[in-house]
Amino acid sequence: MAYQSGRMRVGLTGISSDLGRALLPLLESDDTVNRIVAFDVVEREELSKKTDLVRIDLTRPGIEAELTAAMSEAKIDALFHLAFVNSKVHKAALAHELEVVGTLHVLGAAGATRLKRLIIPSLTALYGTGTSGPTFLPERYPLGGCPGSRFITDRVEVELQVQRFIEHHPETATQVLRFAPIVGPTSDNLFTRLLRTRFVPTILGFDPLWQVVHEADAARAMHLALHSRAVGTFNIVGDGVLPLSTLIRRSGAQAVPMPGPLLRSMLGLLEATGTASVPEALHDFFKFSWLADGRRAMQELGFYPRIPTDEAIAGAVTRGS
Numbered sequence: 494m495a496y497q498s499g500r501m502r503v504g505l506t507g508i509s510s511d512l513g514r515a516l517l518p519l520l521e522s523d524d525t526v527n528r529i530v531a532f533d534v535v536e537r538e539e540l541s542k543k544t545d546l547v548r549i550d551l552t553r554p555g556i557e558a559e560l561t562a563a564m565s566e567a568k569i570d571a572l573f574h575l576a577f578v579n580s581k582v583h584k585a586a587l588a589h590e591l592e593v594v595g596t597l598h599v600l601g602a603a604g605a606t607r608l609k610r611l612i613i614p615s616l617t618a619l620y621g622t623g624t625s626g627p628t629f630l631p632e633r634y635p636l637g638g639c640p641g642s643r644f645i646t647d648r649v650e651v652e653l654q655v656q657r658f659i660e661h662h663p664e665t666a667t668q669v670l671r672f673a674p675i676v677g678p679t680s681d682n683l684f685t686r687l688l689r690t691r692f693v694p695t696i697l698g699f700d701p702l703w704q705v706v707h708e709a710d711a712a713r714a715m716h717l718a719l720h721s722r723a724v725g726t727f728n729i730v731g732d733g734v735l736p737l738s739t740l741i742r743r744s745g746a747q748a749v750p751m752p753g754p755l756l757r758s759m760l761g762l763l764e765a766t767g768t769a770s771v772p773e774a775l776h777d778f779f780k781f782s783w784l785a786d787g788r789r790a791m792q793e794l795g796f797y798p799r800i801p802t803d804e805a806i807a808g809a810v811t812r813g814s
Contacts (some may be wrong), residue, residue: 502528507575509535515712538565551595560600571610592647592787600658615671615687622781629786632726668718669726676710688744697750702782706731707805710798715790723793728785744809
């Protein structure tokens with residue numbers, strides 16, 4: 494889908510999310526983008542003249558009609574839906590309202606306005622762990638999820654919503670980008686918060702292979718999707734695979750191997766004390782490898798990670814230091 498210089502109008506939910514903060518400068522410097530409309534409840538003082546803020550609370554009942562009207566008035570061509578909870582939130586019900594119900598509102602507005610392009614981030618963690626599939630899982634592989642984790646279960650439900658939207662609205666070019674854990678000096682998510690405790694509990698006798706992607710590469714993948722003719726789901730992973738213990742060491746933290754039951758107790762303690770929010774249900778991600786195949790993103794989006802994994806992880810513990 495090609496746009497003439499200065500003619501595209503882009504909408505953005507979740508402007509204050511990690512991805513929103515990283516993506517916005519790329520959109521503001523994009524000559525094909527004439528106007529950016531941020532649909533959010535959070536004020537940002539550093540917005541350029543190119544960007545307008547429309548106060549929209551996706552958790553509020555009846556907000557779909559308001560969002561539809563705002564998108565229609567702004568004549569939005571493409572929408573990035575980035576309003577997801579990766580930062581620390583203890584109220585699962587609030588996270589569910591924002592992610593699952595909020596996404597329903599966004600999809601309803603997208604369908605009502607016959608949106609041209611919709612781009613939504615997701616997670617490679619939704620594949621789950623200990624699968625019997627290939628070493629590197631392709632996008633068509635079923636989402637096993639993590640039944641004990643509300644965080645993962647909600648994101649699987651979001652993907653199911655998006656797939657139903659695609660079936661009913663083929664006129665909207667829809668892209669889902671499944672990211673490996675995003676790392677970098679400004680990233681704030683389950684993994685980076687755990688690294689920033691400096692001492693990371695792992696399971697004695699297990700050292701699974703992990704992928705990560707640098708926050709700058711993640712934002713660039715989102716920007717590439719805006720200008721790509723490709724549609725569907727894409728795994729976005731970094732350049733290289735490393736054992737979890739190596740990732741931890743190269744981040745500047747230290748792995749602390751312990752028996753599985755003790756790790757579960759330690760994760761519960763970190764959660765209870767507010768040191769790091771890593772639900773006990775995610776225990777298996779410290780035990781089994783979980784790797785996604787990034788070739789489709791390379792071939793169809795033209796996404797090639799620029800920052801090698803060992804460099805990407807090196808800055809993961811600097812925030813708040």
